[in-house]
Amino acid sequence: GESVGLHLPTLSVQEGDNSIINCAYSNSASDYFIWYKQVSGKGPQFIIDIRSNMDKRQGQRVTVLLNKTVKHLSLQIAATQPGDSAVYFCAENMSGGSNYKLTFGKGTLLTVNP
């Protein structure tokens, strides 16, 4: 979930397990959501996106679920690998239309134990 204060929420899983990272977004009018992965010392990297007219979208080993009723987004990673260790951010487009600004959550640190 989202962090409070300066400490990131953390999730620690065993290699091969499935991971679920949660995100609560703030604006019920947001129409587009993205998950990014950031490894230490690098810029964020796109994982998967979803529009508000969808509840679920699948990629390679990843699934994003959107629950608009409770303004909740989750990222599921199947068969988690050590290379999945990173900080994961959700982002929402709060304005829709031609405004392409994204608002980012504070992130969740995923640690995969071998």
Add this chain to the structure above:
Amino acid sequence: NAGVTQTPKFQVLKTGQSMTLQCAQDMNHNSMYWYRQDPGMGLRLIYYSASEGTTDKGEVPNGYNVSRLNKREFSLRLESAAPSQTSVYFCASSRSSGVSYEQYFGPGTRLTVT
């Protein structure tokens, strides 16, 4: 195809000094963005440029100026650096196609103001 490039990678400034962070993208993207990232925080938007010739303030614009030099380049200037501006700065770009708002990020500039 280098994607989004940023210079410099690291910089140390004294309080009151000025500097310009450079960003360039070779993906023919219309929109470009500057973010700052502080420990335990997500990315916060400083300024963005929806298209060549336009710039707009983001969430935390105070103390910064930007220039969209051409379609490829978007610079961020600190006129009088302050310790509160110690951060990692990321530049990003997006197609702004209306289909996807995916932003592509550069590697970041780590700035320390003493």
